[in-house]
Amino acid sequence: MSEVTKTVVLGNKYGLHVRPATMLAQAAARFQSELSISKDGVEVDGKSVLEMISLGAECGSELIIRAEGDDAAEAVASLEELVKSRFHEEE
């Protein structure tokens, strides 16, 4: 069991709204690890769309992805990849 954290910057135009949050939650659901996302010291469940939206993270916000569990490293990498891809949003 391990804990992995990673800081990323949200780059998509509209921030962490319903669609990106859904994508993160769907990705997170594939892992055993507990996943959380935090912004400005507020930490929420990375598997809950509602909680992630409630962060109100806008473009340029700094997010910390944290995972705890056997597949923590893969989980964090997967979520990081999604954020970096800007959720495949067209500009």
Add this chain to the structure above:
Amino acid sequence: MEFRQGIGVSPGIAIAEAFILDYEDVRITPFRQDEGPEACHREVERFERGLEAAVGEMQAISERIQEEVGDAVSSMFTGFSAILLDKKLKDDIVQKIRDNRFTAEYAVSRAFRKVKNMFRAKDNEFFASRLRDIGDIENRLLRHLVGEHGAGLKHLSSPVVLIAKDLSPSQTATLPRDKIVGFATDAGGRTSHTAILAKSLGIPAVVGLKAITSDVSGGDLVILDGSKGRVIVAPDATTQRDYRARRQRQIEFARGLDSLRDVPAETLDGHLIRLQANIEYPHEIPAALEKGAQGIGLYRTEFLYGPDQPNPTEEDHFEAYSSAITELAGRPLVIRTLDLGADKFLPEKARHEANPFLGSRSIRYCFERIDLFKAQLRAIYRASALGPVSIMLPMISALSELKKARSVIQDVVEELQRGNVRIDADIDIGCMIEVPSAAIAADILARETKFFSIGTNDLVQYTLAVDRTNERVAHLYQPAHPAVFRLIWQAVAAAHRERIGVSLCGELAGEVMYVIPLIGLGCSELSMSSSQIPTVKKVIRSITMRDAKRIVERIFKLSDARETESFLRERVRQIEPELL
């Protein structure tokens, strides 16, 4: 227990379950009838089935939209189903069902309320627009849970406090009035439709609560205090007891008022005042007579118009007037000609006017649409053969308008007479005094008309240049402003000099505080929401005309609206504190 402050527009206390109208007729029953683990298990299963159905529906919508419009929009619905499937939300709902004997729908409503509150607390635009989405998702889930079996608004079996964003005339027309014990709305001001309706029905109401539709879950117990403009959500036991006792005192006081129904509105020194009712629809007449109305002093005929009936015919008018006359059985009926425009319905596409209250409304609009005006006038004259009616012209601002209206009326009378239609050609034609120019030049108008009716809602708004539905300036709306009293006095004095009738049909007539100065000024007729009649009668029967005149003299020496208000309030308190 939470308190919400709005604007109290119809007094009294209501204690009942909340029914939220915006849920499109979904009635939420808060608690399960059965206790025990089995019932709980059934309820959780019912929630899960409802959830599955709602998610299925979202996905179907998403697929259909993807075919029609493409990914961008359809992914929104995928997002919606993701929210429905959110584990945290689901756990919260199941927890609520297990711990509190909640029904599935009530647990859903409570859980979503928490989410909505969280979003609202963020106070930025992103969350504001998501709120609507969350509300939509909730509604879909609720519909699957309550489905066809849910008791809709039409099938209410127990009393409810109706909660809505706003109430339109067409909505209120179909409400089961006997089951609604209170109204609370997000929008609206003192002169909104909800306010007028609630007053005429004698149902306590609070408007302008801003977010009451999301502060309350359907099925919550609420206390509504229409006198103080307050709504208490989920009150504790002590508060409930306190309010039930207060309601009881009010009911007893009201019973005492009911006993005044058949006695005259006479001052202690024998001056008789005529008390009449304001109505929007003829079906309100029996209730008005029940309250002791001696006639109808203001029939707002523009309510014949509405989205459901944008173009009433002469026959529609005639039918309404003749049924009103029949109900009144010989008592007088004052029909105000169409007061369309500004804040009221217009039977055509909205025309842009930079300032509709100073634009083509009311009598000005009637002059633009002589066809509508004439249809109404023909109907009034045809009905005049059936019983006593008179015509009241609204928004007159100059003699020329009064003369113009009378010449249209003359044309109609002659046309009808040529056609040998039975009419009473001599019915009284009066004009409303609701524009400052009419009050200032009342002596000129008084020579050309049979009666004045002072409309205080508009008179105050135009005199003080204040829109009281605008919360930023509503505090400047002061009926007790010295300028308003002086204008009313001028109009009454002009009417007395020409020996024509003068009544007052604005909201002021029904406000306890103003009754004494109005009769002291010489208004011999007051027309108001029928629910106010017993209280006003009580005030009149408790004072002498001499005192009322002294009070007027005193008011004319006061220079500030606040001073006048507190002076008047004190006088009423001396008569009977419960009146306030």
